[in-house]
Amino acid sequence: MSAIKSLTVTYDALNEYGTFSEGDTVTGKVILALSKETAIESLFVKAKGDADVHWTKRNGDRTYTYSAHNRYFKLKQFLIPENTKDTVLPQGTHVYEFHFNIPPGSMPASFKGSHGKIVYKLEAKLSRSWRMDHTVEKEIHFVSKSFPNLQSLMSHQAGSTNKEMGFFSKGNVHMDVMLDGRAYAPGKTMSIVAKINNSSSSEMTPKFSLIQDVVYRANGNTKHEGNVIHKVVDHCIKPQTQKEVTVAINIPCGLMQTIQNCDIISVEYHLKVYLDISFASDPEVMFPVIILPPDLAPGPHHGLVAGPYPAGAVGGPSYSDFPPPAVSMGPYPVGAVGYPTNSAFPPTAISMSPYPASAHSGSYEYLAPPPVYPYTSSVNTGPPGVNPAHMSGCYSNPVPQLPSPYGGPSPFSSSSSSSSVLHPPPTAQTFHPRPCAPSAPMMNTDFLSQSEEAPPAYSILFPSSATEKSDPK
Known part of the structure; x- marks a missing residue:
């Protein structure tokens, strides 16, 4: 034993x-x-x-x-x-x-x-x-977290194809395709919209395939493997017909993540959208797709657009009836009073507002303008955590917002740390009631007296004609 x-x-x-x-x-x-x-x-x-x-x-x-x-x-x-x-x-x-x-x-x-x-x-x-x-x-x-330029993976992809029909058919066909992202985690869903204009005499069938490509390398030679992970076939499109097709593909749980940092093995994915036409070559649009580990995939906390406003916009959803401001395109600061600006003009717009001076603090500012900082670049970088390259719908004269219930911009940055420790998001700020608007802004020139003394009597300024003595004739 x-x-x-x-x-x-x-x-x-x-x-x-x-x-x-x-x-x-x-x-x-x-x-x-x-x-x-x-x-x-x-x-x-x-x-x-x-x-x-x-x-x-x-x-x-x-x-x-x-x-x-x-x-x-x-x-x-x-x-x-x-x-x-x-x-x-x-x-x-x-x-x-x-x-x-x-x-x-x-x-x-x-x-x-x-x-x-x-x-x-x-x-x-x-x-x-x-x-x-x-x-x-x-x-x-x-799981590897070495994915450079993670912020770029949150943008949409678009492509199109046009085909002139050949010997067995007349006319042409055009297809525009939109994919809602570049990177996905297992268990998530990718959304595809295809707009097809069949101006030909042939029938055609839209098809969508998520394909895995594996390449092995050794001694200067390669070995390829291709696997169809998921395939969707839509209804046939008749000749001289226009149609918009919307398809959702679920990423299978347990799907191998993309591997691009190994010398001898690579695993990549692509989405193939094509039109199956009998007796003709199939027009197609190809999109590269990245499969990420679940805790690294872009989402609302990584800056993806979760609503009608730009990702990472200061304040996020708010109580205001006005559109939320994005990166400032004018001479005024965005979000917080006192934030450095590249403009040579003093940021006085927010000092005239009855709203909070900062979207991330409990203080209010009415009259005192923020300090002016010397600019160091010709590019306005905006508030911390916001990438101007991904902003859209900017306003040249942004309307100040109430404090965000989400506490401000995302704490995550585009360069992810290799550490798997997840930092909790900042706690939401305490809601402060909206203060009463100031009676009037301060002005450097005293155009009118703002004394609290009672105005002079009307009779003193304009004597009545009844009391005047008429001139003797």
Whole structure:
């Protein structure tokens, strides 16, 4: 009977998805159960990440083998150090804790395919003198957060195609397609709108396909795989007909995320919208699609447009009847009194308003204008957290807003941290009642007296004619 009853390794989850990313810390335990007193030479645990590809190709009578390997990191921690003399452990269960810091930097997500894999795992190994080593492994699910320019993934995509019909048909067909985003998480839905003008004599059927492309690379050669993840077929469009087709495609849960940062394996997606025409080549529009991990996918908290107003606009939804201001295009500041402006004119517009001077504070300003700061650039960057490149519907004379119930612009920035720790959004500001409007603005020139003294009597200014003495004739 073996003295080693069991050897197991476990790790602690960092989030609800049980995933790890660049820069995270992996903590866990190695549990060793002994049926009797045992001498141990060493016990250690390793964390490592590796990518491997392998396939064969037959050409005539010869078979060629292609393989490649990438190692991203390997960390090792001794739980029972190696000694010249064995360590004797008593009978029972022994628990050893460990922790590893995953290195920062760009590393691909976990992947398993028909010709390759990317695997991150923990491995515990027990060594004894003159005995076989005991080894146990535990895979960890790794997701990459190395996606540059994350803000650009929230914009819509549009494309069009036009086809002149050939020998078997007359006329032409035109199709405009709009996709509501560039990046999606598993379990989310992508929306497609296609406007089709069939000015031909042929029938055609709109079709929509989400396709996965996997490429393996080794020894200067490539191996391709294509998989249709989801396909939608709409109704046939008759000749000389116009039609608008709206389709929703659900991203399957558990779908592999996009991999673009591995030298030997890449996983990419695209949406193909095409018109199936008999006896003719099919006109098509292709859109690249990025599949992100759930906690990294753009949403309302990452700046996507969640309503009719620009993403990240100061104040968000408000109690005002006026459209919300975006990045200032005129000489006045946006959102907060005192924010630096590039204009050479003093920002006096908000000082005349009875509304709060700042959308993110409980203070009010009526008369005192904010300080003027020297400008440093010819471009107005707007308030913190707002990217002018993604603003639309700007107003040259923005109307001040009441404090936002959401507490201001999103705390997330376009360059996501590799850390998976999620910071809670700022708490909503306390609602302050709207103050009474000031009686009148202050003016530098005293055009009229604003004294509280009673005005002079009418009889003094304009004497009555009855009391005047007429001139003698």
